[in-house]
Amino acid sequence: MLEIAKTKVALQELLQPHRRSGRRIAFVPTMGALHRGHIALVNGAKDLADVVVCSIFVNPTQFNDPTDLEKYPRPIERDIELLELAHCDILFYPSVEEMYGTNEQWQMDLGELENVLEGLHRPGHFQGVTQVLKKLFDAVHPDIACFGQKDFQQYKVVEYMVNRLKLPLRIELCPTVREPGGLAMSSRNIRLSAAGREQAQQLYKVLKQTKADLPRKTLAGLCEDATQALDNSPGIRVEYFAIFHADDFTAASEASRGRPLIALAAIWVEGVRLIDNLLLSP
Numbered sequence: 001m002l003e004i005a006k007t008k009v010a011l012q013e014l015l016q017p018h019r020r021s022g023r024r025i026a027f028v029p030t031m032g033a034l035h036r037g038h039i040a041l042v043n044g045a046k047d048l049a050d051v052v053v054c055s056i057f058v059n060p061t062q063f064n065d066p067t068d069l070e071k072y073p074r075p076i077e078r079d080i081e082l083l084e085l086a087h088c089d090i091l092f093y094p095s096v097e098e099m100y101g102t103n104e105q106w107q108m109d110l111g112e113l114e115n116v117l118e119g120l121h122r123p124g125h126f127q128g129v130t131q132v133l134k135k136l137f138d139a140v141h142p143d144i145a146c147f148g149q150k151d152f153q154q155y156k157v158v159e160y161m162v163n164r165l166k167l168p169l170r171i172e173l174c175p176t177v178r179e180p181g182g183l184a185m186s187s188r189n190i191r192l193s194a195a196g197r198e199q200a201q202q203l204y205k206v207l208k209q210t211k212a213d214l215p216r217k218t219l220a221g222l223c224e225d226a227t228q229a230l231d232n233s234p235g236i237r238v239e240y241f242a243i244f245h246a247d248d249f250t251a252a253s254e255a256s257r258g259r260p261l262i263a264l265a266a267i268w269v270e271g272v273r274l275i276d277n278l279l280l281s282p
């Protein structure tokens with residue numbers, strides 16, 4: 001049965017017996033509006049640990065666009081039902097007041113991760129993400145925390161923070177879950193019309209084409225062609241399309257083709273910002 005804690009104290013009370021019995025705790029942090037992608041994370045977490053804690057907290061400090069925060073879907077009753085069906089053990093569902101004091105400051109050096117792609121296009125976003133995750137990790141003390149590959153740069157940021165602060169937990173990257181047409185599952189997809197969803201499917205098609213073309217095109221050519229293909233698709237505006245090293249998250253160059261590469265993109269469809277990525281080479 002799903003147990004729900006709205007405060008850190010209540011969460012400690014729920015977790016204490018598990019800790020005392022030496023059970024491993026896996027954590028799935030979310031902002032709610034749960035979909036099959038989140039449930040796959042919960043299922044992945046269940047395979048890795050004895051107890052699964054999911055958090056639902058729409059974190060205000062990671063939204064650089066106030067309209068995006070305002071429009072963020074919050075279907076909590078449905079989320080609870082989905083977590084119950086997935087046999088999640090504990091839901092941590094705190095209020096903003098529970099998580100933040102007044103005028104709290106947070107600044108973490110995230111190196112170049114903050115100056116490229118999502119970091120560049122969403123100033124302050126990763127400060128907010130690391131700020132809330134540090135608080136959530138402190139509250140849950142998980143052995144493992146699970147993150148989806150759709151937010152690959154976020155995963156790299158969390159990896160950086162965990163290493164830098166020497167946090168005693170392992171982070172796990174879980175595969176992106178897609179809708180039947182290939183669109184990566186995202187809480188933001190709810191805001192797309194049926195036509196918008198179909199237009200957005202083009203992103204995964206272009207990512208797959210980029211992977212197929214890798215042996216016969218230059219990296220610059222791949223990015224140009226992908227950007228053009230997306231720009232020419234009805235209803236899509238491209239924010240970026242780039243190829244990076246998947247290990248240290250730096251921009252890839254011809255000289256480093258042999259390293260693991262990942263193509264990443266952000267597009268806009270019907271006023272909704274969507275991101276996706278695909279590993280091009282192992």
Ligand code: PAF
Nearest residue numbers: 029030031059129132151
């Ligand atoms: O990926 C998300 O949903 C959020 O960025 C996270 C990790 C829950 C932090 O608020």
